[in-house]
Amino acid sequence: MMDIETIVALNKEAGNKAKRHGMKPTTFDEESRMCLEDGNIQPIRLINKLGNYVPRGWKRFNTNNFVDEWALPYSHKLLENGGLFVDSSGFGSSSEPALTISELVELMNVLLKNRSDLGFSIVSEGQFQLTIGVFECQN
Numbered sequence: 001m002m003d004i005e006t007i008v009a010l011n012k013e014a015g016n017k018a019k020r021h022g023m024k025p026t027t028f029d030e031e032s033r034m035c036l037e038d039g040n041i042q043p044i045r046l047i048n049k050l051g052n053y054v055p056r057g058w059k060r061f062n063t064n065n066f067v068d069e070w071a072l073p074y075s076h077k078l079l080e081n082g083g084l085f086v087d088s089s090g091f092g093s094s095s096e097p098a099l100t101i102s103e104l105v106e107l108m109n110v111l112l113k114n115r116s117d118l119g120f121s122i123v124s125e126g127q128f129q130l131t132i133g134v135f136e137c138q139n
Helices: 004-020 030-037 042-046 101-114
Strands: 058-060 084-087 119-125 129-137
Touching: 004 119, 030 042, 030 101, 042 101, 084 101
Parallel strands: none
Antiparallel strands: 058 129, 084 129, 119 129
């Protein structure tokens, strides 16, 4: 298991790298959104890692503010800041606090149907779970 100091250091390193390379949250075109709707997880594999970096022109989007309005599934698994806490091992079950891959796909489909311009990025990564931050463009 990774200790919290290691996780914080890795996320900071990822943020520095993302900033150096001018990375932005991953957005999904219509074709990628259709793949997700069909249950194809390939577009999720393209989500980049920003760590603690928030690029200029973007801000975090708090999914919790839209739980009722958009009937977001698995809202009990959303983090306080609206982040998507995901099992990255592939062995998680729906009874655990982290979203399974199939739950993530279902949730992302609902988010993208309501706001196709949202971006996604890995903002924190541990040994068996990660947090995907949801972003909106401010431009």
